[in-house]
Amino acid sequence: xxxxxxCALIGAARALSGIRDAVVLQHSVVGCHWGSLAAGMLQQPDxxxxxxxxxxxxxxxxxxxxxxxxGLTNIVQLYPEVNAIFVVSGCIPNMIGDDVESAIAAWQxxxxxxxxxxxxxxxxxxxxxxxxxxxxxxxLPLMEENTQAWHRKKTYSGGAAVDxxxxxxAKPAMGAGEHADLTNRTCGGKETEDVPKINLLGLTASDPYxxxxxxxxxxxxxxxxxxxxxxxxCAIEEIARMGQADLNIVFGRGxxxxxxxxxxxxxxxxxxxxxxGIQGMLxxxxxxxxxxxxxxxxxxxxxxxxxxSLVKNxxxxxxxxxxxxxxxxxDSAHLSGMQRFLQxxxxxxxxxxxxxxxxxxxxxxxELRQSEAVLLLGSSYQAELADRLTLPxxxxxxxxxxxxxxxxxxxxxxxxxxxxxxxxxxxxxRVRYKTEGVFGGLRVTDCGYNQEELHCDxxxxxQCRDKGEDE
Amino acid sequence: MNEFYNDMMxxxxxxxxxxxxxxxxxxxSGSLAAIQEIPHAVTVMYGPRGCGFHxxxxxxxxxxxxxxxxxxxLADQDVIFGGEKKLxxxxxxxDREKHPEMIFxxxxxxxxxxxxxxxxxxxxxxxxxRAKLVVVQSQAFSHMDKFNSxxxxxxxxxxxxxxxxxxxxxxxxxxxxxxxxxxxxxMEPQERDPLAINVETFIWGYGGxxxxxxxxxxxxxxxxRVNAFLPAAGLEQxxxxxxxxxxxxxxxxxxxxxxxxxGTPFLHISMMYQWHGLDGLRELYETMGEKLGVLPQVKAVLxxxxxxxxxxxxxxxxxxxxxxxxxxxxxxxxxxxxxxCYEHDYGIPxxxxxxxxxxxxxxxxxVDDAMMERLYQRIRDAMELYNCGAELTVxxxxxxxxxxxxxxxxxxxxxxxxxxxxxxxxxxxxLDRDVFDYDSFVEVAADFAEKVREAAPPxxxxxxxxAYDPVFYPLRQDDVNTQASKExxxxxWRLRKR
Numbered sequence: 001x002x003x004x005x006x007c008a009l010i011g012a013a014r015a016l017s018g019i020r021d022a023v024v025l026q027h028s029v030v031g032c033h034w035g036s037l038a039a040g041m042l043q044q045p046d047x048x049x050x051x052x053x054x055x056x057x058x059x060x061x062x063x064x065x066x067x068x069x070x071g072l073t074n075i076v077q078l079y080p081e082v083n084a085i086f087v088v089s090g091c092i093p094n095m096i097g098d099d100v101e102s103a104i105a106a107w108q109x110x111x112x113x114x115x116x117x118x119x120x121x122x123x124x125x126x127x128x129x130x131x132x133x134x135x136x137x138x139x140l141p142l143m144e145e146n147t148q149a150w151h152r153k154k155t156y157s158g159g160a161a162v163d164x165x166x167x168x169x170a171k172p173a174m175g176a177g178e179h180a181d182l183t184n185r186t187c188g189g190k191e192t193e194d195v196p197k198i199n200l201l202g203l204t205a206s207d208p209y210x211x212x213x214x215x216x217x218x219x220x221x222x223x224x225x226x227x228x229x230x231x232x233x234c235a236i237e238e239i240a241r242m243g244q245a246d247l248n249i250v251f252g253r254g255x256x257x258x259x260x261x262x263x264x265x266x267x268x269x270x271x272x273x274x275x276x277g278i279q280g281m282l283x284x285x286x287x288x289x290x291x292x293x294x295x296x297x298x299x300x301x302x303x304x305x306x307x308x309s310l311v312k313n314x315x316x317x318x319x320x321x322x323x324x325x326x327x328x329x330x331d332s333a334h335l336s337g338m339q340r341f342l343q344x345x346x347x348x349x350x351x352x353x354x355x356x357x358x359x360x361x362x363x364x365x366x367e368l369r370q371s372e373a374v375l376l377l378g379s380s381y382q383a384e385l386a387d388r389l390t391l392p393x394x395x396x397x398x399x400x401x402x403x404x405x406x407x408x409x410x411x412x413x414x415x416x417x418x419x420x421x422x423x424x425x426x427x428x429x430r431v432r433y434k435t436e437g438v439f440g441g442l443r444v445t446d447c448g449y450n451q452e453e454l455h456c457d458x459x460x461x462x463q464c465r466d467k468g469e470d471e
Numbered sequence: 472m473n474e475f476y477n478d479m480m481x482x483x484x485x486x487x488x489x490x491x492x493x494x495x496x497x498x499x500s501g502s503l504a505a506i507q508e509i510p511h512a513v514t515v516m517y518g519p520r521g522c523g524f525h526x527x528x529x530x531x532x533x534x535x536x537x538x539x540x541x542x543x544x545l546a547d548q549d550v551i552f553g554g555e556k557k558l559x560x561x562x563x564x565x566d567r568e569k570h571p572e573m574i575f576x577x578x579x580x581x582x583x584x585x586x587x588x589x590x591x592x593x594x595x596x597x598x599x600x601r602a603k604l605v606v607v608q609s610q611a612f613s614h615m616d617k618f619n620s621x622x623x624x625x626x627x628x629x630x631x632x633x634x635x636x637x638x639x640x641x642x643x644x645x646x647x648x649x650x651x652x653x654x655x656x657x658m659e660p661q662e663r664d665p666l667a668i669n670v671e672t673f674i675w676g677y678g679g680x681x682x683x684x685x686x687x688x689x690x691x692x693x694x695x696r697v698n699a700f701l702p703a704a705g706l707e708q709x710x711x712x713x714x715x716x717x718x719x720x721x722x723x724x725x726x727x728x729x730x731x732x733x734g735t736p737f738l739h740i741s742m743m744y745q746w747h748g749l750d751g752l753r754e755l756y757e758t759m760g761e762k763l764g765v766l767p768q769v770k771a772v773l774x775x776x777x778x779x780x781x782x783x784x785x786x787x788x789x790x791x792x793x794x795x796x797x798x799x800x801x802x803x804x805x806x807x808x809x810x811x812c813y814e815h816d817y818g819i820p821x822x823x824x825x826x827x828x829x830x831x832x833x834x835x836x837x838v839d840d841a842m843m844e845r846l847y848q849r850i851r852d853a854m855e856l857y858n859c860g861a862e863l864t865v866x867x868x869x870x871x872x873x874x875x876x877x878x879x880x881x882x883x884x885x886x887x888x889x890x891x892x893x894x895x896x897x898x899x900x901x902l903d904r905d906v907f908d909y910d911s912f913v914e915v916a917a918d919f920a921e922k923v924r925e926a927a928p929p930x931x932x933x934x935x936x937x938a939y940d941p942v943f944y945p946l947r948q949d950d951v952n953t954q955a956s957k958e959x960x961x962x963x964w965r966l967r968k969r
Contacts, residue, residue: 001544007521029580029613031497035525041486048493049952051959057612060584074962078955091581123521124545384538401528
């Protein structure tokens with residue numbers, strides 16, 4: 001197999017990488033630490049909050065428990081503003097039977113006042129998506145205490161109000177210690193208390209453009225809706241307040257957490273396609289309007305206007321893309337949204353759409369060879385395949401390791417639509433196509449065979465090399 | 472195309488320097504670096520899917536992500552019952568569908584713990600598999616032991632500043648593990664060609680291909696043939712590697728193995744910059760000539776080459792006279808060789824040497840007072856030996872730094888941007904520009920001379936807005952979390968079991 005996504009440990013580390021005041025301690029070998037950093041670092045290159053206990057030979061024999069208190073002590077000494085530590089344990093501690101929970105508990109007994117949460121994530125026991133789900137679930141205790149306190153205050157204050165579903169709810173006590181900041185937060189001029197609140201689940205800091213996307217959403221929601229917590233870029237305090245939101249928005253991943261929050265806090269959730277495209281964003285806004293007392297009519301009008309100008313600039317390309325067969329891979333947070341955008345808004349025919357968590361790149365290659373696809377959207381991991389098959393390619397989904405975004409460019413909304421279209425068109429225009437002549441493929445090569453006949457997946461040197469001519 | 476600058480740009484765009492501040496990758500990345508050099512080869516990572524995924528984004532493969540990497544995808548039940556069935560299936564599939572010449576089976580930490588007999592499985596399957604199966608065997612768990620670098624430094628400190636270093640066998644380095652597997656499982660006894668050598672293609676610095684091409688051309692003039700570049704060779708060439716009468720190597724563990732199995736002697740280039748300059752070139756080729764019994768032919772070529780390039784070199788050297796250079800470096804151990812490189816090899820008069828130390832150097836490398844004194848003594852010896860009249864300043868404060876730089880015209884400090892703020896022309900160091908032929912040597916000198924001009928340095932550099940860490944480029948001083956992550960790695964690994 002040639003996996004298109006990593007293991008549970010990589011997923012867990014990714015899910016937690018956007019929490020600005022937390023540190024991830026991987027209880028595993030050093031390669032896991034490096035691998036998870038390397039695959040996502042270009043999206044957030046200046047703030048690494050991850051360390052490894054570096055399990056080594058001696059730990060396989062004697063156990064690695066002693067490394068955990070060492071790691072935790074070092075973290076509280078070294079990181080200036082750490083509000084939580086997530087211990088993510090990988091394959092080896094699970095195989096050798098390290099009792100990570102006990103090691104953490106013992107350390108906490110001696111070092112009270114530190115939040116430490118354990119996420120068991122052996123890589124052989126799940127894919128990246130599983131790891132993300134597990135890590136998100138592990139956040140629940142951080143919310144529970146705060147949410148229970150909030151509910152207590154609601155009861156005592158008696159300050160009931162009608163929530164966005166028409167239910168009677170109480171508001172948090174103004175000026176109370178842990179919520180004091182809320183009184184100062186405004187949302188486009190309005191007190192944030194006045195607007196409905198949501199959480200965004202499913203995205204990670206290592207998802208390309210995800211940090212820009214949440215900035216963009218905060219901008220367009222200003223005065224209408226508050227994002228209490230977007231897990232791709234947040235603080236522990238925001239996670240603690242997640243229970244106070246009116247609705248969880250789930251982009252592909254985080255369903256388990258949303259279900260638990262619904263059960264424990266009575267908070268509903270909706271699963272949404274990632275809002276690529278103009279219509280994607282309109283649909284997303286409509287879903288929010290449908291569930292919350294929010295009115296996005298001005299934004300929808302603006303989107304419509306932006307769509308008109310976008311079409312004006314790109315009319316020629318839109319007609320070219322219409323009905324073109326295309327292939328698509330992506331994770332569960334992004335795949336369906338992108339597929340809908342390509343089909344519904346660009347009119348392309350997605351002949352292949354594979355989920356990176358469960359599918360294999362060898363299958364992608366087999367299907368691409370048999371398909372009519374002329375464009376591929378995916379991650380850097382498909383770039384070599386696209387090169388080999390001379391397919392223009394757009395990187396839109398994790399891991400992107402050969403492209404950076406140094407601007408605040410979002411991938412969603414009107415700006416994102418124009419950008420995506422631009423990426424697709426530029427990818428196609430950059431292909432060096434039929435450079436050997438329009439009918440060059442009919443020629444027999446100097447080496448006496450047609451390269452196309454090789455049909456070998458292994459990158460072969462030119463045949464003349466095999467004949468020793470380079471010597 | 473200038474391969475040196477091209478390599479510099481394309482590798483510089485990758486974030487691996489930064490990552491190396493925070494840890495190292497598992498040894499499989501080194502293994503893949505070796506295997507990627509071999510055409511028509513596929514690798515099977517015998518581990519869980521995460522290993523098969525993240526190692527594709529490996530450090531040493533410049534084109535990345537690695538394409539020909541398959542994975543057995545070990546899951547829960549394989550950890551309990553063994554993964555043999557999956558390994559057999561994946562090997563059969565690859566052989567049937569991809570038709571490689573070689574399939575490398577790479578162990579992972581998981582397979583090392585469950586301890587499946589991979590070699591036995593491969594031997595059992597080989598008759599039915601068209602591709603040559605090569606099992607890479609773990610010499611260490613996960614990655615190389617940290618004591619390598621400490622041992623190396625200790626050994627180096629004990630040597631005088633003219634001795635060539637040849638320690639470091641790098642047991643457990645993934646690259647070395649693959650080389651050992653090639654020696655043990657692919658190479659076969661051959662009739663010896665007395666004038667053929669093998670050249671190892673590993674870490675020759677930026678522009679390495681051109682360096683070795685030119686080395687090959689120079690060797691040809693001496694009557695010496697390159698039998699194989701290893702591991703950058705096909706199956707048949709690797710099989711016939713023992714034809715060579717000498718191995719020129721960067722890593723000696725596999726060369727020791729090959730010497731033992733096939734009687735092939737080797738010449739170890741451990742630290743390239745110790746072979747720098749005209750005398751370094753002469754020593755390199757004369758040592759090879761001596762080992763192959765063609766010393767007179769070698770000497771004749773070297774004499775002719777030196778004579779040919781000397782006028783040009785003298786002209787270039789004259790441009791350095793009476794200029795004031797300040798060398799800025801972090802390296803204790805390499806400084807004696809760097810001094811030789813500038814003062815002796817290129818005739819660049821150093822007025823100042825600024826040694827900006829890693830504040831935790833002694834702690835990280837377990838350097839006691841006696842060893843520290845030996846390292847300083849090597850520097851003093853080199854300065855005396857190479858007539859270096861520079862003033863050596865160690866860890867100056869800001870005022871001291873300003874004073875030294877004010878007294879200098881040019882700063883030699885690589886690409887470290889920290890010193891750009893002083894508004895003095897900055898010149899890259901030579902360290903990565905060790906070359907192995909005479910034309911290249913002159914070209915590097917000319918390139919350096921070209922930069923010795925009094926052009927006003929850029930006045931509005933964006934990078935001057937950043938306070939870079941004085942030692943650990945590209946870390947920034949204010950990036951406290953990344954600094955903490957770097958220190959975490961030191962504490963959790965480098966300082967363990969001192």
